[in-house]
Amino acid sequence: MTTSQIKKKIHVVAGILIQNGKILATQRGYGEFKGGWEFPGGKVEPHETKEEALVRELKEELKVDTSIQKFYEHIDYEYPSFLLSMDCFIGTIKNGELQLVEHEAAKWVLPADLLSIDWLPADLPIAQKLAQDTLLFP
Numbered sequence: 001m002t003t004s005q006i007k008k009k010i011h012v013v014a015g016i017l018i019q020n021g022k023i024l025a026t027q028r029g030y031g032e033f034k035g036g037w038e039f040p041g042g043k044v045e046p047h048e049t050k051e052e053a054l055v056r057e058l059k060e061e062l063k064v065d066t067s068i069q070k071f072y073e074h075i076d077y078e079y080p081s082f083l084l085s086m087d088c089f090i091g092t093i094k095n096g097e098l099q100l101v102e103h104e105a106a107k108w109v110l111p112a113d114l115l116s117i118d119w120l121p122a123d124l125p126i127a128q129k130l131a132q133d134t135l136l137f138p
């Protein structure tokens, strides 16, 4: 058996929230990845769809109501201690003022500036795809 077979798989959903041509990046405020930048979201619970989980997590973490528009990308990433399976969705904030419940910081970033951020390793390919996505950011 290889190491990856005994690692726990964690299913996460993450939101690429877009507003005025900018994307929301949030900085982890706790745990193993504290200080790293990510797309906000969290784990999917057994009774939920991915979209339901994302709307719930964004409400819990940022106190905003969101609408999720479309699936954007799936990432499988092997961290030293677990396997991350992450589905990222494009969305917008429809209601509420951003409040940081768990995060250390948040910023709205232009696509051209996405690669200057210290993303968590699993998130870097998403940031790279967004940075050159001329369909999404003509």
Ligand SMILES: Nc1nc2c([nH]c(=O)n2[C@H]2C[C@H](O)[C@@H](COP(=O)(O)OP(=O)(O)OP(=O)(O)O)O2)c(=O)[nH]1
Pocket (backbone or CB within 6 Å): 010, 012, 013, 014, 033, 038, 039, 040, 041, 042, 043, 044, 084, 120, 121, 122, 123
């Ligand atoms: N939410 C989120 N997690 C990410 C991203 N990139 C990345 O590597 N991770 C990792 C960090 C965490 O170990 C794990 C997700 O856990 P989480 O802490 O966000 O999920 P949660 O709120 O449901 O969990 P909990 O810690 O409250 O139990 O995936 C990302 O863009 N968004």
